[in-house]
Amino acid sequence: MADTVRPRDAKDVEAAVQWALAEGKTVEIVGHGSKRAIGRPAQTDVTLDLSTLTGVTLYEPEELVLSAKAGTPLAEIEALLAANGQQLAFEPMDYAGILGGVGGRGTIGGALAANVSGPRRIKAGAARDHFLGFSAASGRGETFKSGGRVVKNVTGYDLCKLIAGSWGTLAAMTEVTIKVLPRPETEHTLLILGLEPARAVEAMTCAMGSSCDVSGAAHLPAEVAGHIAAEETAGRAVTALRLEGFSPSVAERTRTLEALMKPFGELATAEAPRSRAFWTAVRDVTPFAADRSNLSPRQDERPLWRVSTAPSRGAELAAMIAKGAPAQTFYDWAGGLIWVALGASDDAGAALVRRAVAATGGHATLIRAPAAVRAAIDVFAPQDGAVAALTKRVKESFDPKGVLNPGRMWAGV
Numbered sequence: 001m002a003d004t005v006r007p008r009d010a011k012d013v014e015a016a017v018q019w020a021l022a023e024g025k026t027v028e029i030v031g032h033g034s035k036r037a038i039g040r041p042a043q044t045d046v047t048l049d050l051s052t053l054t055g056v057t058l059y060e061p062e063e064l065v066l067s068a069k070a071g072t073p074l075a076e077i078e079a080l081l082a083a084n085g086q087q088l089a090f091e092p093m094d095y096a097g098i099l100g101g102v103g104g105r106g107t108i109g110g111a112l113a114a115n116v117s118g119p120r121r122i123k124a125g126a127a128r129d130h131f132l133g134f135s136a137a138s139g140r141g142e143t144f145k146s147g148g149r150v151v152k153n154v155t156g157y158d159l160c161k162l163i164a165g166s167w168g169t170l171a172a173m174t175e176v177t178i179k180v181l182p183r184p185e186t187e188h189t190l191l192i193l194g195l196e197p198a199r200a201v202e203a204m205t206c207a208m209g210s211s212c213d214v215s216g217a218a219h220l221p222a223e224v225a226g227h228i229a230a231e232e233t234a235g236r237a238v239t240a241l242r243l244e245g246f247s248p249s250v251a252e253r254t255r256t257l258e259a260l261m262k263p264f265g266e267l268a269t270a271e272a273p274r275s276r277a278f279w280t281a282v283r284d285v286t287p288f289a290a291d292r293s294n295l296s297p298r299q300d301e302r303p304l305w306r307v308s309t310a311p312s313r314g315a316e317l318a319a320m321i322a323k324g325a326p327a328q329t330f331y332d333w334a335g336g337l338i339w340v341a342l343g344a345s346d347d348a349g350a351a352l353v354r355r356a357v358a359a360t361g362g363h364a365t366l367i368r369a370p371a372a373v374r375a376a377i378d379v380f381a382p383q384d385g386a387v388a389a390l391t392k393r394v395k396e397s398f399d400p401k402g403v404l405n406p407g408r409m410w411a412g413v
Contacts, residue, residue, distance in 0.1 A: 004047045010135060010143060010174040016048055018141035020403050027403055029168035031071050031107035035114055037099050039167060039379050039408045041371040050109060053174055061086060067177040070109025077108055081180055089181040090127045091118030093283045098304060098368055100290035109173045115165035118283040119216040122333050128164035130179045136171035139399025168405040170398040184244035188254050189275040191268040192239040192261055197315035200239040203264040204334040207241050210260055212253045216242030217334035218282050224330050228281035242279060282332060288341045302341050303348035303369045309362030311335035320356040325349055350377045380409050
């Protein structure tokens, strides 16, 4: 088992990487480990635990900007923002449910490193779009900074976009700066009952193209809808459309949206408290939570895929997968994000999922599977020759000796 180093500050992080370089060691970077089971299994000598780097270092509500050490829990940041009527608009999910971990342990550094984005992505953008700046130690053992504390601050390379989604393979972040936004006064969710996936995608596309300013669009087939919307669905599929903002605006947009959606089927509503609970469950993929003991095989043994595609192709992609193997699915981002739970198999259904993605476009990530399976297949989308070569050059620029999270995303990188 790898030794664990818990740095006290950014200087300690830099020193730890320098030591690893000098000793020819490899380093796994973790916060509280809430996403540790995603990616290829770590085979490193030392664990660099950044959970001790905590605390908000700057918060200017009037300027909509916040800086915090990378190991600061998201729950702490969200509580501070809520007290000031603000929020993380990219709505980062909590992976604890689907990975069988302890809830509320995700960190701000981990959310940005994984580019975690929830249902509001279709309106507010991904985590990387709210990432203004950072300090980090590269695999060269050098501390560097990028970005700043204002939105329009980029000259040269926007390294925030590169670091977001790099899963700790390029640098160990020690402090980050993010943009925050006002929290909506209220929200309301319109539900359309009983639609088939293809028809649901049509309804969501219509809603997204309207003037209603929809901030969440999801479709849950009947077999999964009952897990989070039993009161409203009565055993039927549910297509959900969220509206947020000031109460008069939400009320007026709800009336407009109801008129648009009435031709699609029977409508129901979820007021603010129920709406918030519903979208939290969609965000955290509650229907496929790892601790559900009433499903067979055990839910935590079922491979879970996160598939991104063009919203117009979402239903088609899911249907292709379902033809090849028993699968449960639900749709977020108006059909552009599909969560797919498959039966256990030697390759976690990778061949089937990759064929469907190749036919429709997009990419797929294996979020949950046993370590042996994750070590044997591509967890992240396979890269073609040119992209793989570029990825390798970027990795070598930041981490020429392959010290940081080697092989986490792709073997040999």
